[in-house]
Amino acid sequence: MPRSFLVKKYSSNKKPNYSELESQTDNTCYAVVPQCFSLEDFPISLVPTHPSILMWTTSALPLTLTPASPSIPSQPGPLDLSSQSSSSSGEEDDCGTSDPPSPDPRDRFQCAHCGKTCNSPISLSHHQLTHCIARPEAVITITETSNAMTRAAFHCKHCPKEYNSLGALKMHIRSHTLPCVCTTCGKAFSRPWLLRGHIRTHTGERPFSCPHCNRAFADRSNLRAHLQTHSEVKKYQCGTCSRTFSRMSLLHKHTLSACFPSA
DNA sequence: CTGGGGAAGGGGCCC
DNA sequence: GGGGCCCCTTCCCCA
Numbered sequence: 342m343p344r345s346f347l348v349k350k351y352s353s354n355k356k357p358n359y360s361e362l363e364s365q366t367d368n369t370c371y372a373v374v375p376q377c378f379s380l381e382d383f384p385i386s387l388v389p390t391h392p393s394i395l396m397w398t399t400s401a402l403p404l405t406l407t408p409a410s411p412s413i414p415s416q417p418g419p420l421d422l423s424s425q426s427s428s429s430s431g432e433e434d435d436c437g438t439s440d441p442p443s444p445d446p447r448d449r450f451q452c453a454h455c456g457k458t459c460n461s462p463i464s465l466s467h468h469q470l471t472h473c474i475a476r477p478e479a480v481i482t483i484t485e486t487s488n489a490m491t492r493a494a495f496h497c498k499h500c501p502k503e504y505n506s507l508g509a510l511k512m513h514i515r516s517h518t519l520p521c522v523c524t525t526c527g528k529a530f531s532r533p534w535l536l537r538g539h540i541r542t543h544t545g546e547r548p549f550s551c552p553h554c555n556r557a558f559a560d561r562s563n564l565r566a567h568l569q570t571h572s573e574v575k576k577y578q579c580g581t582c583s584r585t586f587s588r589m590s591l592l593h594k595h596t597l598s599a600c601f602p603s604a
Numbered sequence: 605c606t607g608g609g610g611a612a613g614g615g616g617c618c619c
Numbered sequence: 620g621g622g623g624c625c626c627c628t629t630c631c632c633c634a
Contacts, residue, residue: 535611560611591607
C-alpha cells in the first residue's frame, strides 16, 4: 500500500500558531456569507472532470446536486475514498451510472433547498447559486474593536479555527473541501501544488537532485532534509548533550527517548 | 533503536 | 484577493 494513502493524524505535538487569532473572540457581531463550500454536499462523481487534474475553486464549487434517489453516502471525513478507490480508474459518476435510472431524468437534479427540479446538473448549479447568495447558513464572526471594526475574525464553519482575513479563511477551508483530486487514485488535496507533488508519486518524477550524490527527490523539502545528511554538523542540536541531528523530528525523538533533560 | 526517505499539511510571502 | 511557491514541520515506514 502506498504511503501516500496514509491519513494524517493530528497530534498534540502539532502547534500551529493560532494563538494570536484565538484571542479575538469578544465584541463580536456577525456577517453572513453564502454557504458554498461543503464537500459533503457535492460528490466528486458529479463534478466535471479533467484528464489529469480535478480542481475546484471556492467560487466554482458545485452546489448541492440531489438525486431523487440519492446513493451518496454520508461523508465520514473530509473525503471518503474507500468507495472510490475501487472504481476510481476513470469510473465517473457513480451516482449517475451505478444507480437505476430515475423514471423522470429531471427528478435526478432536485434542489435540496426548495425542491425545484432541473434538467441538468449545470442548471441545478445555476439555480442553487440563488440560494448561495440568499441563504445565509455559514456565519463569519467579525470582531470589533472598541471604536471601529478594524479587525475581523473569520470563523471556519467546519472547525474551531478562525482567521483575521477572508483569504486566510478561504485557504483554510480548502483543507476541508479538498478541491484538488487526483484522477489516478482519487486522493484529494487542499492545494494544486500538493496534488502536483502527489502526482509525482504516480509518475516517478524526481526533479530535485542532490549535488553531492546522485539521489533525486520528488519534493524539495525532502532534498533539503537529505542535504543535511551530507553535512558534518547537523542543523538541529540537542541542548542537553549538544548532539546534532539532520531533522527536527529526530531531535525530538532524541530528547524524548535517549537524552532526558537534566530534571 | 536510530537515521533517513517519502509523503503530505499548512502558514507566509510574492506576484 | 487569489494563485503559486517556499519553507517548515509532521507522520509513517523501512533499512
